[in-house]
Every structure is written in structure tokens, then in C-alpha cells.
Amino acid sequence: QKEVEQNSGPLSVPEGAIASLNCTYSDRGSQSFFWYRQYSGKSPELIMSIYSNGDKEDGRFTAQLNKASQYVSLLIRDSQPSDSATYLCAVERVGGGFKTIFGAGTRLFVKA
């Protein structure tokens, strides 16, 4: 079992719709969770972090965390073509060293 799993996609949504990206993780001890956006050929950019169960909203982005289910999601409201990118889920790796495990990412296409 992979430590951080994401559906590779591509996920295709029309402009203006809600895009829902999901991530599951295996280590119950993880406390910190992150979403990065990576445009093709570019480096990852941190867009959301979440540490407590529930929802965290930042503009059009909402991160959701359910530690009991070991599940993290990212909702993008009013999706724009500029949101088309790969979204990486990252999870704190328990065990010292301040290391983070990254999922392989979900490719999102927003159709104009």
C-alpha cells in the first residue's frame, strides 16, 4: 500500500464547476497535511495546509481533513482554466526528520 494515494486522473471539469481532489494516507500518526499545485514543467507551489479535522477555506480553495478515515480532500470552487495543473497531496512523515511524503498527484483539466 502506498503511503499517500491519489487518483492520477485526469479529472476534467467545466469552467465554473467545483473540482474535488482526494487523497488517502496510511500513517495514523500524521498531523500535518498539505496541498501543492504544480503546473507542467514547474515546481510545486504550496496552496493549502490543514492540521485539524474539518474544513479550512482560503478563497476558492477548501481543504477537508478526516483523520479517522485518513482522508484529505481539496475542493476548488468556480474552477478556472488557470487551475489546470497537477495537485500533489503531502503528508507529514512520522518518525523524525521533518520529512514529508508526497502523493503522485492528480491532474486537473478545467475546460473553458
Place this chain on the structure above:
Amino acid sequence: DGGITQSPKYLFRKEGQNVTLSCEQNLNHDAMYWYRQDPGQGLRLIYYSQIVNDFQKGDIAEGYSVSREKKESFPLTVTSAQKNPTAFYLCASSSRTSGNPYEQYFGPGTRLTVT
């Protein structure tokens, strides 16, 4: 502006040659990391360093070496022992003293091609 710089952006080498990738940060971050990314895969940790003059192997350290002589700098050498060096290399940093130490910020990356 604070940030992380990596150079060069593109690097081409012949098989059998060692090559060093540069990573510099002016964020005053203690921790620095090196990852490689292959098409369709997530980031895999090569080496990381939490403080100056100390570093640890990540998940795929074979064929790589690093140094951390200054807080700002964490160069990565890809040696000829690395069997599949062609990849996108990403340097990241995080702060152990302010904010979440797992929150990493990335440089622009170096795309290495070995033929």
C-alpha cells in the same frame, strides 16, 4: 525577495560524468531537502539536512551526495553511480523555528538529462 534558487535550469551531461546541482535559499530556513521527480510519479526524497554540517539519506540516496557547509546552501552531486539520473530535481526548505516545520517551499528545479 526571499526564496530558493536552483541553477542551472537545464543541465545536459554525458553518462559517466559527475554533476553538481546548486540550491541556495535566503529564507533563513534550517532544513533543506532534495527530491527527484520522474514523469507520472510523486516526489522522492534523496537527502535532507536539518542543520548545518549535518544531513541524512532519504529514500533514494544511492548514487547521490550532498554537503551542508552553510545554512543557505545545499548542493547535490549526481555521481556516475546513479543508474538513471535523468529527472527533474527539486530543492526545498522549511523552517524549524517558525510555522510548521513540515511546510516546505520549493525552488524552480533543475532538469537533468544524461545521455
